[in-house]
Amino acid sequence: MYQEKIINPPSGYLALVLFLGLLATAIFCFVAEMFVFGSIILTLNFLLVMPGLIIVNPNESKVLTLFGQYVGTVKSDGFFWVNPFTSKSKLSLRARNLNGQQLKVNDKMGNPIEIAAVIVWQVKETAKATFAVENYLQYVNIQSEAAVRHLANSFAYDHMEDESAEITLKDGAEKVSVLLEGELNERLSRAGIEVIEARISHLAYAQEIASAMLQRQQATAVIAARRLIVEGAVGMVEMALDKLSQKGIVELDEERKAAMVSNLLVVLCGDRHVQPVVNTGTLYN
The missing domain is CATH 3.30.479.30 (Band 7 domain)
Known part of the structure; x- marks a missing residue:
């Protein structure tokens, strides 16, 4: 419904020269005691010429309406003269x-x-x-x-x-x-x-759940770290068993392999330093 209409009014400097000329003429009429003509010229000058002068600063605009009807918008910065009966609203175009x-x-x-x-x-x-x-x-x-x-x-x-x-x-x-x-x-x-x-x-x-969510994030981080530790520990145990088997350092049955795997996982996955235990006997007594 409201399409912008950009207008380019005439320069205000010409209107300013006209204003000054009419003002000088009115003064001359008053000096010459022609008060009627001087009053008419002065009235027309301040009612028709001067109200039409507008200044538009950079990144500003003037929205013009005449008797309730949108006339247009002046977006160019400078000094202009518009219809003196228009209503002029300044609107900033700055970010x-x-x-x-x-x-x-x-x-x-x-x-x-x-x-x-x-x-x-x-x-x-x-x-x-x-x-x-x-x-x-x-x-x-x-x-x-x-x-x-x-x-x-x-x-x-x-x-x-x-x-x-x-x-x-x-x-x-x-x-x-x-x-x-x-x-x-x-x-x-x-x-x-x-x-x-x-x-x-x-x-x-929000504050009412912030502490609970922080605990949840910490728990998630701990679980992710533990998962990585377990994956690494399993790989190291598998590598140890393969090396022992390849080099024939010791022959382990299934029960001893299980005990070795258990001990290695405790050492590798524990969050505390383990205390070594010297076994002077055998696994079976």
Whole structure:
């Protein structure tokens, strides 16, 4: 409904020269005691010429409306003259940062987490930003929060919660940022807002489950380390038995092999130093 219309008004310097010329003429009329003509010229000068002068700074724009109708937007920086009866609204085109507040939401697996995002955005279409929404700044804040909540509900925190997940909030930062940016652009396009970049700035488990999740992560790390130790120990025991058999150092029956394997595994897998025991007898007494 609100398509942006960019206009290029005439230079304001010509209007400024006209303003100064009419002002000099009015002064001359007052000096010559032609008060009526001087008053008319002065009134027209301040009602028709001076109100039309506008200054547009770099990365700013002026949205013009005439009697409730959108006329156009001036985006070129400089000094211009426009219809003096138009209403002129300044709108910044500079990039802005939105440092979102920390939100407590549930991830895909139902775990409470804390999440926040940093969003870089700017006004792309001034007509939509001015007329399509009541307050585009408030619109950006609310829709950004809704997008972050929806993103958190769509993915698990990490692979421990969902091992089959291709994308998680913790490990898929780049992909999550791309998805968040796309959803924000879709939500904010109604207000003429373009999202330049969107990234997760804070991600953590909520306080009520943080300690439990930390213990779970520690337990997972211990299990992974133990699994690696056991795999290495089994390989070393197998190598030892093969070497003893190849070189014929000692002949071991099945019972003695089992005892040797047990002792080696205790030595290799234990987390404490073992105390050697000298056996002066035999395995059978």
